[in-house]
Amino acid sequence: MASSTWTRTWCVNPVPFDATGSPDMDEYRRHVRFMVEGGVRGLVPLGLVGGGLQLTPTERDLVVTATIEAAGPDVVVYPAILDAFGSAELAERIDRYADLGAHGIYLGTSPFVRADESGSHALVDGALRRTATDLPIVCYDNSNFTGSRFGVGTALRLHDEHGRVAGYKQNDPAVVADVVAEVAGRFPVAPPCYDRFTMLGYRNGCTFQAAAGAAVVPRAVAVVSDLVGAGRLDDAERVSEGFAPLYALPEHEWIADSLALYAGIYCHLLQRQGFRFVPPAPFRWPLPEWLSRRLDETWEQVASSYAALEAVQS
Numbered sequence: 001m002a003s004s005t006w007t008r009t010w011c012v013n014p015v016p017f018d019a020t021g022s023p024d025m026d027e028y029r030r031h032v033r034f035m036v037e038g039g040v041r042g043l044v045p046l047g048l049v050g051g052g053l054q055l056t057p058t059e060r061d062l063v064v065t066a067t068i069e070a071a072g073p074d075v076v077v078y079p080a081i082l083d084a085f086g087s088a089e090l091a092e093r094i095d096r097y098a099d100l101g102a103h104g105i106y107l108g109t110s111p112f113v114r115a116d117e118s119g120s121h122a123l124v125d126g127a128l129r130r131t132a133t134d135l136p137i138v139c140y141d142n143s144n145f146t147g148s149r150f151g152v153g154t155a156l157r158l159h160d161e162h163g164r165v166a167g168y169k170q171n172d173p174a175v176v177a178d179v180v181a182e183v184a185g186r187f188p189v190a191p192p193c194y195d196r197f198t199m200l201g202y203r204n205g206c207t208f209q210a211a212a213g214a215a216v217v218p219r220a221v222a223v224v225s226d227l228v229g230a231g232r233l234d235d236a237e238r239v240s241e242g243f244a245p246l247y248a249l250p251e252h253e254w255i256a257d258s259l260a261l262y263a264g265i266y267c268h269l270l271q272r273q274g275f276r277f278v279p280p281a282p283f284r285w286p287l288p289e290w291l292s293r294r295l296d297e298t299w300e301q302v303a304s305s306y307a308a309l310e311a312v313q314s
Contacts, residue, residue: 009225010042010190011035011214012080012106014266015051015063016277023051023059025066027276031215032070034275039222040214042076043067044106048142049212049263052080053111054280061100068101078138080106085113087126098133104166108140109148120150121157128162136166143171152179152189159186216269217243217302223313239312242305265295272299 013035016024032043045067046052046060055063064079071077079097084090094105107124109115115123124137139155152168159165169190170179176191183189214221220243227236263279264287270277287295 008041008229009039009211009214009218009222010044010076010078011040011218011221012044012047012050012212013067013215014047014049014263014270014277015045015055015280016267016275017051017054017280018276018278021280023055023063024276024278025062028063029066029070031270031275031277032067035214035218036071036075038214038218039226040218041074041222042078043071044078044080046082047080047106048082048108048111049266050080051263051280053083061096064097064100064102076103078102078104078106080108080140082108082142083110083112084123084127087123087130090123090127091130094127094131094135095133098131098135102135104136104138106138106140106169107150108142108169109150113148115148117149117151117154120148121154124154124158125161128158128164134164136164138167138169139165140169141171142169152182156183156186212266213243215266216273220302220306220309223309227312235312239309242308243302265291268292268295269299272296 013032016027016031018024035043044050045063046055052060060079064077067079068077079102081090081093081097084093090107097105109120113119124139128137137158139150139158141150141152141155143149152170155165155168165187167188167190168179168183170176173191176189180189211221220239224236224240227233227239267277267279268287286292
């Protein structure tokens with residue numbers, strides 16, 4: 001039976017779409033099994049890059065149910081809710097996912113509503129007071145994408161008021177160390193998911209990571225996590241270097257701010273492994289030729305790094 005504790009390697013996992021714009025559920029289930037077999041122990045469906053904003057309520061339920069069923073009893077599933085308009089809708093969605101069997105909820109700042117800290121607190125506090133369940137939550141400050149704030153002070157306040165905060169994701173690498181210090185062990189803190197297997201977070205004492213790269217090379221991410229957990233930080237650094245190109249995106253800063261390019265990059269690399277991954281319709285446009293070429297070269301280097309991974313793991 002899965003524990004609701006937020007530890008080890010988690011993945012904010014993507015949903016593939018078919019040519020008609022509907023979620024490709026057979027391919028989705030196959031990819032969930034691929035991640036679990038690679039060592040991922042927590043899944044966050046319906047995220048920003050994962051296509052969660054492009055799904056109907058019925059499709060969201062289908063994805064959550066498929067995730068839980070395909071992942072099996074040893075994997076934690078925290079569906080993301082990033083687009084609720086008000087506390088009442090947020091509470092309804094939390095209770096709905098609880099009924100479907102979710103272990104917790106991943107709450108991030110909305111891309112549609114700009115809110116300061118007091119607004120974010122009021123939204124979540126109101127929802128938690130309305131819910132019929134006591135599912136734990138993970139708070140996600142994604143303000144560099146959305147413009148709304150969900151600072152660690154708000155997460156700590158919610159934790160003191162409700163006792164249900166199981167983790168906190170901070171998307172700004174510059175403040176991760178300060179956030180870890182302020183939380184002082186009350187719950188885990190995850191750094192950004194695109195920073196070389198989030199070694200920054202490991203150096204600051206995090207026991208887990210929410211890494212989007214686990215969707216592409218789950219076994220490598222999980223091995224790094226295990227090495228760190230065993231106190232072998234030097235080995236983890238060495239292994240992560242072999243896979244660093246996946247996170248060393250091209251120098252153009254605009255790529256780091258483009259959800260469309262992130263979706264395209266992950267789909268491209270998953271296609272290299274035989275998955276039928278197509279981005280959701282708003283993101284469905286070809287990657288620039290130079291970027292596709294760079295990703296192909298990157299994948300060749302990543303594929304050749306598995307031998308080194310096997311050696312360090314043994």
